[in-house]
Amino acid sequence: MTNHPVSDRLAHQLHFVRELDKLKGVLRRTSLIDRSRRENSAEHSWHLAMMALTFAEYAPPGTDLSRAIELLLVHDVVEIDADDTFAFDVAGNLDKLERETAAAERIFGLLPADVAREFRARWDEFEANETKEAQFANALDRFQALVLNDAAGDGGTWRAHGVSREAVLRRMAPIETGAPGLWPAALEAIARAFSASAASR
Amino acid sequence: MTNHPVSDRLAHQLHFVRELDKLKGVLRRTSLIDRSRRENSAEHSWHLAMMALTFAEYAPPGTDLSRAIELLLVHDVVEIDADDTFAFDVAGNLDKLERETAAAERIFGLLPADVAREFRARWDEFEANETKEAQFANALDRFQALVLNDAAGDGGTWRAHGVSREAVLRRMAPIETGAPGLWPAALEAIARAFSASAASR
Numbered sequence: 350m351t352n353h354p355v356s357d358r359l360a361h362q363l364h365f366v367r368e369l370d371k372l373k374g375v376l377r378r379t380s381l382i383d384r385s386r387r388e389n390s391a392e393h394s395w396h397l398a399m400m401a402l403t404f405a406e407y408a409p410p411g412t413d414l415s416r417a418i419e420l421l422l423v424h425d426v427v428e429i430d431a432d433d434t435f436a437f438d439v440a441g442n443l444d445k446l447e448r449e450t451a452a453a454e455r456i457f458g459l460l461p462a463d464v465a466r467e468f469r470a471r472w473d474e475f476e477a478n479e480t481k482e483a484q485f486a487n488a489l490d491r492f493q494a495l496v497l498n499d500a501a502g503d504g505g506t507w508r509a510h511g512v513s514r515e516a517v518l519r520r521m522a523p524i525e526t527g528a529p530g531l532w533p534a535a536l537e538a539i540a541r542a543f544s545a546s547a548a549s550r
Numbered sequence: 551m552t553n554h555p556v557s558d559r560l561a562h563q564l565h566f567v568r569e570l571d572k573l574k575g576v577l578r579r580t581s582l583i584d585r586s587r588r589e590n591s592a593e594h595s596w597h598l599a600m601m602a603l604t605f606a607e608y609a610p611p612g613t614d615l616s617r618a619i620e621l622l623l624v625h626d627v628v629e630i631d632a633d634d635t636f637a638f639d640v641a642g643n644l645d646k647l648e649r650e651t652a653a654a655e656r657i658f659g660l661l662p663a664d665v666a667r668e669f670r671a672r673w674d675e676f677e678a679n680e681t682k683e684a685q686f687a688n689a690l691d692r693f694q695a696l697v698l699n700d701a702a703g704d705g706g707t708w709r710a711h712g713v714s715r716e717a718v719l720r721r722m723a724p725i726e727t728g729a730p731g732l733w734p735a736a737l738e739a740i741a742r743a744f745s746a747s748a749a750s751r
Contacts, residue, residue: 355735362604363735367701369600370583373593382571392574395596398623399570403563403665415616422599422619464604500568534556534564 358461365459368429375428378435378510382500390425390433393493397421400489407530408485417482420475421489423468427452436494436520437512446476478523488527492535495521499538507542514543559662566660569630576629579636579711583701591626591634594694598622601690608731609686618683621676622690624669628653637695637721638713647677679724689728693736696722700739708743715744 355363372391379388398418405414425433430452434441453472457465474483498507507517517539525532556564573592580589599622606615626634631653635642654673658666675684699708708718718740726733 355738359731359735363697366597366601366604366697367583369597370698370701373582373589373597374584374586381574382568383575385575388574389593391596392590392592395592395599395623396567396570396574398596398599398619399627400567402620402623402669403567403661415619418599418616418619418623419603422596422603426600460604468603496564496567497571500571530560534560537556 361459361461362464365456368456368459369426371429372426375425375433377433379494379497380501382497384501388497390428394422394425397424397486397489397493400493401485404489404528404531407528409481409527409529412481412485416480417485417489419471420483420486423471424475424486424490426456426468427472429456435510437507437510437516449476481527484523484527486527488524488531491521492524492528492531495524495535495538499541514539517542562660562662563665566657569657569660570627572630573627576626576634578634580695580698581702583698585702589698591629595623595626598625598687598690598694601694602686605690605729605732608729610682610728610730613682613686617681618686620672621684621687624672625676625687625691627657627669628673630657636711638708638711638717650677682728685724685728687728689725689732692722693725693729693732696725696736696739700742715740718743 369391372394373389375390376387377390377393379393380386381388398421401408401414401418401421408414408417427449431445431448434445436442453469457468457472459465460468474480475486476483478484478487521535521539524535570592573595574590576591577588578591578594580594581587582589599619602609602615602619602622609615609618628650632646632649635646637643654670658669658673660666661669675681676687677684679685679688722736722740725736
């Protein structure tokens with residue numbers, strides 16, 4: 350053993366890393382493909398980062414893939430405080446930004462200031478959705494829910510919540526911008542969801 | 551809607567992405583900090599990638615952080631077929647490499663050959679543990695279990711399985727190589743685990 354003390358800086362970083370564990374308990378509306386349970390936001394973020402590696406070729410030319418992955422890893426951390434807001438929950442989305450901004454202040458604020466600024470910049474970039482990297486990341490975030498719903502064999506979450514095909518198409522539009530090569534697959538999945546939905550009524 | 555068909559190439563990539571969903575059902579021996587349940591390998595991989603961003607400054611000089619993150623995202627995918635092998639399970643570790651290699655062949659083999667090669671190279675690099683990036687990634691993989699056990703307030707997994715302090719120190723040695731700046735924190739956590747363990751006997 351040694352007597353080297355853990356620095357105050359490292360202690361703050363460790364606190365943040367322990368805090369991140371809570372994202373594993375934040376549940377999304379989407380279920381796993383086998384429908385055994387709802388997906389949590391930590392494993393969702395991993396799945397998105399893996400999709401970025403898998404679908405790299407569908408990003409707009411010049412996209413910095415590593416940066417897109419960083420945005421995806423960080424984008425849901427605010428849900429530790431603000432919880433997941435269902436995309437089609439109109440009331441919940443009214444104060445979503447306010448709740449999530451307060452969460453970002455607190456959670457990234459656990460870190461030393463320089464590291465906190467880097468994390469906050471990643472989250473801000475994802476939310477602003479202006480850079481190619483953010484647009485690719487946002488496209489994957491939309492597409493992943495679609496892939497899970499589609500593989501589960503029906504309109505899943507949307508049908509349960511009475512979401513219309515038009516609302517889903519609006520929600521998925523960022524895929525066409527941020528990952529245009531995935532758009533045909535998105536359209537096919539939406540078509541399947543709503544034809545299954547219609548058939549089962 | 552459009553008539554653009556989904557290419558055969560994209561169909562294979564989608565199959566791989568659906569397959570990845572199964573990693574969310576592979577349970578590790580480690581519990582979440584709140585001890586509500588065991589951690590799964592997908593959320594574990596996300597946690598590791600976030601630790602790479604948080605602890606970047608503790609990587610050996612010249613480490614390519616983005617590459618280390620890629621290795622961490624990919625390193626446990628083989629567990630979809632091979633399951634998680636407890637680090638201190640001697641019998642389970644005898645055929646671990648064989649089981650995991652077969653898993654890598656099948657799972658990465660779902661992808662188009664060029665993308666499959668990229669994923670396989672990431673997994674091989676992590677396993678070989680020779681590059682700085684792999685050593686940093688392996689260090690974080692060890693350190694994360696330590697952080698969770700420590701935060702849960704006792705020797706947790708180790709105590710339950712009768713693992714000795716010496717075996718834990720051997721298991722954690724890659725932290726000293728791959729992320730030397732985290733080693734003091736590792737030693738402190740190990741010391742706490744075994745003093746708590748002794749006190750409760």
